[in-house]
Amino acid sequence: MQSSEVSSTIVAPAPPLHIVTPLLKSRKLSSKMGASVWLKLESVQTSGSFKSRGLGRLCQKSVAEGCTNFVSSSGGNAGLAAVFCAQELGMPITVVVPEPTPPFIVAKLKDEGATVEVVGKAWDDANERAKVIASSPGSVLIHPFDHPEIWTGHSTIVDEIQAQLMGVVPDLLVVAVGGGGLMNGVLEGLHRIGWGEIPVVAMETKGAGSLNACAVSGEWKQLDAITSVAKCLGAKRVSKRSFEWLSQHKILSRVVTDKQALSACVRIADDHRILVPPACGAAMAAVYEDVISEAQKSGELPDRLENIVAIVCGGNGVNLDSIYKWREECEL
Numbered sequence: 001m002q003s004s005e006v007s008s009t010i011v012a013p014a015p016p017l018h019i020v021t022p023l024l025k026s027r028k029l030s031s032k033m034g035a036s037v038w039l040k041l042e043s044v045q046t047s048g049s050f051k052s053r054g055l056g057r058l059c060q061k062s063v064a065e066g067c068t069n070f071v072s073s074s075g076g077n078a079g080l081a082a083v084f085c086a087q088e089l090g091m092p093i094t095v096v097v098p099e100p101t102p103p104f105i106v107a108k109l110k111d112e113g114a115t116v117e118v119v120g121k122a123w124d125d126a127n128e129r130a131k132v133i134a135s136s137p138g139s140v141l142i143h144p145f146d147h148p149e150i151w152t153g154h155s156t157i158v159d160e161i162q163a164q165l166m167g168v169v170p171d172l173l174v175v176a177v178g179g180g181g182l183m184n185g186v187l188e189g190l191h192r193i194g195w196g197e198i199p200v201v202a203m204e205t206k207g208a209g210s211l212n213a214c215a216v217s218g219e220w221k222q223l224d225a226i227t228s229v230a231k232c233l234g235a236k237r238v239s240k241r242s243f244e245w246l247s248q249h250k251i252l253s254r255v256v257t258d259k260q261a262l263s264a265c266v267r268i269a270d271d272h273r274i275l276v277p278p279a280c281g282a283a284m285a286a287v288y289e290d291v292i293s294e295a296q297k298s299g300e301l302p303d304r305l306e307n308i309v310a311i312v313c314g315g316n317g318v319n320l321d322s323i324y325k326w327r328e329e330c331e332l
């Protein structure tokens with residue numbers, strides 16, 4: 001074939017399934033911290049959380065490779081994001097959830113077009129069944145957090161922050177940690193763009209502190225049970241990659257009480273008109289509950305911080321009634 005005959009068809013990459021989210025400078029938190037506090041609003045993603053980024057990438061890649069059916073084992077934000085991605089891509093999806101999953105979640109998943117199977121007492125049972133379904137030809141398991149494509153998808157948060165800060169380099173990033181997918185993505189992004197020196201505060205709640213158990217013991221630990229109200233942070237063990245990152249990046253692993261996380265949810269609703277569930281409240285508690293200031297006092301973080309970015313990861317487990325209830329519980 002002559003070079004002039006070479007086909008010049010360019011296949012445009014598929015547009016991502018997530019949206020570019022706003023980066024909002026919080027006046028209230030900036031004045032509290034004596035630094036600019038930036039909120040990366042993943043709560044406005046159509047699926048309700050940052051999960052659209054990574055799961056969207058994995059779903060799109062799977063379709064490009066010939067996948068004909070998605071399988072998820074999450075009745076939480078990951079399941080909802082997987083169902084959203086399936087809808088956007090016109091793909092069928094089966095979601096396997098454990099028996100304790102609230103009926104309204106099952107109804108919501110069905111309403112959104114998923115085939116729902118209820119299997120076993122806990123997530124591990126549902127996940128085993130999901131793996132069996134996903135082993136049939138054409139099916140792909142869309143894991144809630146443990147896949148390199150998911151981390152690369154989540155890493156787009158960092159590219160957006162870099163563009164939105166227009167030359168300003170933050171001194172600190174704050175993330176919530178469940179299985180560690182979000183943290184892995186943020187760290188991947190930071191290192192890719194040359195921001196590998198920026199420390200990360202990794203927030204969990206007591207009773208869901210699987211990363212903290214690793215940080216304290218130096219081992220890839222598994223929790224016996226999840227006892228926190230922040231169920232979406234409830235991975236008994238973080239991904240192996242998250243454990244590895246602990247020794248490859250300056251990560252301050254911190255745990256707050258459920259009450260501190262709930263209180264942060266109420267405060268961010270009051271201050272910014274944003275509704276988030278306790279998983280995201282855990283991240284916001286880093287600022288509201290003085291976790292960062294304490295780390296400055298103990299010398300783990302510099303006295304002077306100029307720009308702090310907190311990822312408002314979002315989540316669906318919240319409504320006005322829950323905010324009123326949490327406000328009473330926290331006596332705010």
Ligand SMILES: Cc1ncc(COP(=O)(O)O)c(C=O)c1O
Pocket residue numbers: 049076077078144145176177178179180181182183232233235279280313314315316
């Ligand atoms: C709202 C919300 N925030 C944070 C997390 C933690 O994300 P990861 O499991 O990637 O650490 C989750 C996980 O489901 C979540 O739903």
